[in-house]
Amino acid sequence: MSTPHHRRRKPRPKKQSAEGTPPSATKKAPPGKRPGRGRNTASKSRWFYDVRQYALLTDAAGNLLILQLPKEYDATAANTWTLPGGKLEPTDEPGEGLLREIAEETGLTGTLVGPAGVARWTSRNSKKLGIFWRATVPGTKPELKLSREHQRAVWISPAEITDFPFHREEMVTIVQKLNPTV
Numbered sequence: 001m002s003t004p005h006h007r008r009r010k011p012r013p014k015k016q017s018a019e020g021t022p023p024s025a026t027k028k029a030p031p032g033k034r035p036g037r038g039r040n041t042a043s044k045s046r047w048f049y050d051v052r053q054y055a056l057l058t059d060a061a062g063n064l065l066i067l068q069l070p071k072e073y074d075a076t077a078a079n080t081w082t083l084p085g086g087k088l089e090p091t092d093e094p095g096e097g098l099l100r101e102i103a104e105e106t107g108l109t110g111t112l113v114g115p116a117g118v119a120r121w122t123s124r125n126s127k128k129l130g131i132f133w134r135a136t137v138p139g140t141k142p143e144l145k146l147s148r149e150h151q152r153a154v155w156i157s158p159a160e161i162t163d164f165p166f167h168r169e170e171m172v173t174i175v176q177k178l179n180p181t182v
Contacts, residue, residue: 048127049120049127049128049129050087050126050127050128050129051087051088051128051129051131052085052086052087052088052128052129052130052131053085053086053088053094053095053097053098053101053130053131053132053133054082054083054084054085054098054130054131054132054133054171055083055084055085055098055101055102055110055132055133055134055135056083056116056132056133056134056135056174056175056178057083057084057102057106057108057110057135057136057137058134058135058136058137059136059137059138059139059140059141059142059155060136060138060139060140061140061141062157062158063140063141063155063156063157064155064156064157064158064161064175065083065084065106065137065144065153065154065155066081066082066083066153066154066156066161066164067081067082067083067084067105067106067146067149067150067152067153068080068081068082068150068151068152068153068154069081069082069150069151069167070148070149070150070151071151077167079151079165080165080166080167081164081165081166081167082150082166082167082168082171083132083171084101084102084105084106084110085098085101085102085105086101086105088131094131095112095133098110098112098133098135099112099135102135104147104149105146105147105149105150106144106145106146106147106153107144107145107146107147108137108142108144109137110135110136110137111135111136111137112133112134112135113133113134113135113136114133114134115131115132115133115134116132116133116134116174116178117132117174117177117178118130118131118132119132119168119170119171119173119174121168121170130168130170130171132171132174134178141155158175158178158179159179161175161176161179
């Protein structure tokens with residue numbers, strides 16, 4: 001008969017509280033009712049983000065599509081530029097929701113190539129998490145059907161990205177990281 005190569009630990013004695021009661025005998029609050037875990041705690045805002053997805057949407061020649069926000073948008077963002085994309089809905093899978101946004105905003109059918117980067121920012125008392133994807137469309141500067149969410153669409157070379165005032169500087173940074181010559 002062989003002996004095991006490990007040693008068995010002796011059972012630990014149960015700890016006693018200052019009053020002499022074992023900890024298992026004290027009643028704990030259910031998981032959702034623990035102190036500091038309520039719906040309106042200050043720590044919640046530190047951890048939960050409004051998730052956005054954006055596409056670095058390029059055509060066959062490497063041109064990048066950018067969209068101009070309307071003048072009716074809020075004062076800080078009116079007439080600035082952005083990338084195709086938007087809010088990740090609760091029923092959206094990452095990537096699939098972005099393809100839906102591209103189709104809604106431009107009428108184009110995109111193909112995801114892969115992730116491009118992540119950025120965080122704060123606006124109007126909420127925290128945003130932006131997930132950026134590389135995506136392509138067939139052809140060169142294909143004609144698109146712009147939604148009412150934007151007032152203009154322009155195909156640019158990635159090197160021209162700094163020539164446009166972007167709503168989020170993080171978008172410019174992501175494009176520059178992926179195109180080191182920019």
